[in-house]
Amino acid sequence: MTDGSLSTSRRIRVVVVDDQDLLRTAFRMIFEVTDDIEVVGEAADGKEGVAVVRRTRPDVVLMDVRMPGMDGVEATRHIRSKSADPCGPGLPKVLILTTFDLDEYVYDALRAGASGFLLKDTLTDDLLSAVRVVASGEAVTSPSITRRLITHFLDQAPVAAPPQLDRLNVLTARELEVLTLIARGRSNTEIAQEMYLSAGTVRTHIGRIFAKLQLRDRVQAVILGYECGLVSRDPQPPARG
Structure with missing residues (x-):
């Protein structure tokens, strides 16, 4: 795995980090019916998420931002830190999941290295598209979201x-x-x-x-x-x- 575009010759490997069991199950079910995305690990908090990511070496991490213990911001910082990556130069892309549009943690998560953010009630097609876009090396921030991000901060x-x-x-x-x-x-x-x-x-x-x-x-x-x-x-x- 590299830190650039993902090869189209294999499936996109995803880890889901969220403290809600039902959401993790829902995301897994969504990805299981695709031909190009697979869930290779799950975690219920940031600390466990970092460990799972280091063990499974995914392409994309779906990261809840608000979790007990280590939150999604700190977990993103660990995952996107080259000094903390034992797998070489390849770093997983992180896609932040938030319940509220422009959650107060989103800005810190983006600064920590996340490639974008999605609401948890995002439509299935938009979720799948976002994972594919992030895996290819792009960021999930449409111009309209960028404008709201600017105005908010x-x-x-x-x-x-x-x-x-x-x-x-x-x-x-x-x-x-x-x-x-x-x-x-x-x-x-x-x-x-x-x-x-x-x-x-x-x-x-x-x-x-x-x-x-x-x-x-x-x-x-x-x-x-x-x-x-x-x-x-x-x-x-x-x-x-």
Whole structure:
């Protein structure tokens, strides 16, 4: 297993971590009827989940965020930490499960390395799609969810430290503009329209931004934009020195 796209030659291996037996059973039943996804382990809390993940080496972990003992945030941090991974460079992707839209723990879980989040009452087709998307190396954050994520944390969580714009100095002016639009929840199509660029050019810019800033996906780009002050109630991007 690598930390990039999953080979299509085998089934996606999933571990389900949730303190509710009925939910774990429901998820297992959903995956059992697919041809490309299999449940290789279950756990009822974060600590057990970390142990099961290390033993089974799955591709994707469905992680409840609120559990007794070690919660989903801390478990995600352990699972996504290379120093804590005894299996080599491959790290499982983590998909956070939450009862409430934009749960207060979601932001911390995304910072800990989760690739996205889903409500527990997500439709079956959307759940299966999310697992496949995450296994392929992408993040499950639609532009609409990204916008709500931004709004939620602008309203409830102040930036912990002054904007660290020095990290953005490696970007060109055009790349900074693209990153700002990503942080505001724009899709690739919307970015292309606003900047009068082709879709291919936008993808090229995004690839270079992620490489220069060592970002894994759009989730990390949004978080960086928030922490660096790109996302604010002022629609203008920060001035460059």
